[in-house]
Amino acid sequence: MILYISLFSIITSAIIAIYNWRINRNALLLTGIFVIFSTYGLTHYFTVYYQDPFWTAIFYGNFSPYWYLPGPLLYLYTRNTLTDKPVFSSWKDTFHLLPFVIQVINMAPYIFSSFDYKLGIARLINADINNVRTLGAGFLISPGISFVTRPSLIIIYACASIFLLIKYRQKERKNLTSNKQNKLVYNWLLTLILVTLFVAANFLALTIKLYVAPVNKVVLESVLAYNISGIAYAILPLALIVFFPKILYGIPIATFAVKAKKTNLVAVGDPLTETAKVIEAYIQKEKPYLYPDFALEDIEEALDIPKHHITYCFAYILNKKFTAYRSWIRVEHAKELLKGGSADSLSIDGIGSQSGFPSRSSFYATFKAETGMTPSQFLENLA
Template identity: 25%
Template sequence: MADVNILAAFYAFSGGASWLLGSLSFLGVNRVNGRADQWLGAFYCLLACTFTRIFFEEFSIGGGFLLHLLELPTWAMLPCLYLAITHFVTPSTADKHWHLHFVPFLLFLLFSLVYLMPNLFNGQNHLPVLPPWMRFIVQYFFFGQMVYYWIVCFWLLRRHQKNLKMVASFTEKIDLEWLKYLLISVLLFILIRILGISSVHVTYISPILYFLGIILLAYSTLTQKSIYAVEIDPSAKKEGVSPKKALNERLTAEQVEELKSIVMRKTVDEKLYLDPSLTLSGLSGKIGISTHELSYVLNNGLGKNFYQFINELRTEEAKSLLLSKDTKHLDMLGVAIRAGFNSKTTFYTTFKKATNLTPKEYIKVNSVAG
């Protein structure tokens, strides 16, 4: 029994860490993500309630009324995570019907106030016997909710990271990679819960596993970067029309070819790709066409997204710089910046993908050939 209590003490560590993370998020320690941090703080505080309740149960602290109070917010926990992710990835178009996600929690709260809590409040210290179907809902709804919201959150993050390459020529510090680790942590919690149902061994060590998940959560939260809002064409949003469908009806093959020629000429001749902060809307403004027209021409006329288009041009610029006598004094970071890359990481990755060589290997091969 002593061993079990020692391991169960990790629930207290997890609860304390969750309360701390919730407080830091509410206070906006990173001061970069506003409303999203508040929802994330709410998620951590509700998660802390769960760990606190489990700890009290393990050590027989408090009565049934207190334990039920700590359990009540459970059904609101995952909606808070979903709303946090939504505000992180699309802060300008976050869910306007956010309150609907809390309907199950409000129903559970009402059900508790009317049917469950009176027994606990009157000192009976136990819940009334529920019908089988009601016990099933109370016991398994939260599990289904966890799986559903995790899948939705993961999809939102993947969509965001994919959209970045449609509108930006750089992704470092704006791809919200830290959110991936946060979702991995939540997935770890889900797996522990699943495995704990069928394995007593997992149940035994679950306090430690949960605590390790909290450490990963803390790391991801405290290393978060600023929000990057995906650009959206206001006219398409207002009309509710699919940009791709509208362009299919509006642009002929000849028009696509003409626009492709204009895009290539302006971008290459004026070396617009050398701007490290260049975005889809920035380039469309300099060329004089809409962002959706530019995106359509790149995707259908050139078979590339914006990220590929701009960074391939930068790669060609880098090839010239690497072999030029005028830039021999530059290191690789200097070459990357001179070619328009936002970072050395993007430079190396893009260059290797385009040439199957690192920049240094490219210099060596061409020096030998020369």
């Protein structure tokens, strides 16, 4: 079961990264947390249950430096989401990677050793799981210290993340009450942190048991705990994809408020309502949709608004995803050209080109999807 849970979590996490990293790169931090926990599950499965020397040699020891990253990634993801900062917004953030770097140095002799050497270690571990206490260790830090410090570091960072949530709640209590997006993301962060804290505390308790009981006995007793932890970390990314995709847009923070005031637009309800109106006003005035390669990046560059804010504004304030809005406004422009008599001097295909459609087929298909008729039929109805 651990194998399938871990693989499923990796797949769903990859989907999150592929479809969201261009919009909100903090999604990469979230994906990193899920994937790293999954590699721990795979290592546990191949080392303890499957007991195949080949797979044990691949997983055992080689991934241990990465197990020092979930804590820092959780903290950075929480902080960046609450403050709307980008990934590693300051050079000081690299200090959070020090435990990972130290473990890379510690494990370097083993990681870069020959595969035959690792196979020998794997066979000894498969023969007696208690050998994990001494075999495949780094040259600076003993396995026992590594076993304890990994979950301990996650617990420390999880507690620091809870502290960030408490400060945010005290400061933004009004927004948490009035804005659904803020409340949704806040509750998501709290759930993620508490689940992570539960899993890390469980692992730490099991690790402490290793000092007073044989490894195989502790492993046997930990089956339920590993399964519960794995299921929790498989459900979280799945829930994001299927039920709560809005979480990935983060907490809307109106950093664009200074420019927005120039338009005399009044924000109502959502903190980014004003920003959404500024975006819409820009599109209506500058007509960037008339260019076939018009994309989110053009709005981001023109208005200096974070891309995940733009995506959020389209999806949840303007109530159309960007691609749907772009198609709609291009069709509206084509309809105005047809109504204005442009068909007297331009072909139907020319009107599609003048409206920003990249091809004849996309013009006809989109126009019919929006209006229920082809451009030619629309023109005939005008006569």
